[in-house]
Amino acid sequence: MALKLPHNLRSGKLILDVSNFNHLKSNHDTIVLSHFFNFSLNLILPGAVNLPDSLDDILQQKGSTVYFLKGIPISLLIEPDFLEAFCKRGQLYMMSHGTNIDTQDCIALLPPGKLVLNVTKETYESLGLDGKRSKFIKHGHNKFVVTIPLLDPNFVSGKKFYERVKWCFTDRLNLKFNMLACWIPPDDDILSSSLAEYFKQNNYRTVTAGLKKESKTRTGLKVPIVASSQPHSSIESCDFQEFFDWLGSVSSDCQDHVDEDCHMSFTPTPNYTVDSLNYNVKGFILPQTIQKILLELRTIVTQYRLKWSAMTIHGFTDAPVTWEMREHGFQYNGDNLYTYVVFPDDIYWLYTAVGSLDTWI
Secondary structure, three states: OEEEOOOOOOOOEEEEEEEEOOOOOOOHHHHHHOEOOEEEEEEEEEOOOOOOHHHHHHOOOOOOOEEEEEEEEHHHHHOHHHHHHHHOOOEEEEEEOOOOOOOOOEEEEEOOOEEEEEEEHHHHHHHOOOOEEOOOOEOOEOEEEEEEEOOOOOOOOOOHHHHHHHHHHHHHOOOEEEEEEEEEOOOOOOOOOHHHHHHHHOOOOEEEOOOEEEEEEEEEEEEEOOEOOEOOOOOOOOOHHHHHHHHHHHHOOOOOOOEOOEOOOOOOOOEEEEEEEEEEEEEEEOHHHHHHHHHHHHHHHHHOOOOOEEEEEEEOOOOOEOEOOOEOOOOOOOOEEEEEEEOOOOEEEEEEEEOOOOOOO
16 A cells, blocks of 8 residues: 655655565565665664664674775776676675765766766766766756666677777766775675775775764653554554654654754654664665664564564665666755654555655655
8 A cells, every 4th residue: 555645846755655574565675675875774663772682783784894985986997807806796886975966976886787977967078978868957957867787798898888988987088986885795705895905906095984873762752653554543543644754853853842953843642651762873874784674673573562663764865876776866855765664563664755856666
């Protein structure tokens, strides 16, 4: 069941899906794994006061170190040895860092072996590769999107397609970017740090980029009562839209006080009072990490006898893509986020919010 919430141009689009993890057509894993670039994770666990050890272990992202890379030329990303070692084996995530998607050149390298360039009109014309005009235009800034299939059989050294791209990347325009990158090896015996070693051997600086974590326990928090099978308001449960707004206020620590940045200070009715854990993580969070957390939450709500748990994921606002390589733009807020509310009966609510011009799966 999908419910579309009221929206306007500036707030973008917000959609609710109600489903069951055990349903054959449930796409909960697809939603997570196809959202490549995630910047923050928030967990709300009413009835828990400490983060379960199992979740803490998952958030270590062991075997998948994230690196900050300084001044990487895109020509290096199509070198045959790089493609062979990291694109054809394992899963590689890379995106430009510190760039504005609406007005500057941005790039991303995705696990399907696609290199996506979201560039200005000036860069596009200088680059000389075929692309398409971006649907996002802000303050007169025209952008263009070029997608290069790195695993295409014709994209090999010596063939016309490859040599054309290489010439454009080196002779016509040698673009360089600061980047965030992580490589998940195909085998546990191979270290993810092999990616950093490759760039070090080519005389580029690499710095480990860890996750920033913050845990806060709210004592006596008023928590809305929601029924897994009844998202609409009733005598026994609050409305799903009010609940979503409440989740946002708690995750941003706006509950129980009001200032110019916090407009939500109420708890929908009916509600109850309980101690609750609010756990925040920021950094480059892998889809596989989020997938493991979602699976573990299904166990935790039963093991800890929680009425529900919620996980909200925010994507990078300036990422070139959102779900399944769909083009992304900042426009008014850069929204590309989703929230899972997990119930003990294996029903889940999935809220998905995207910008006004973004498309959803």
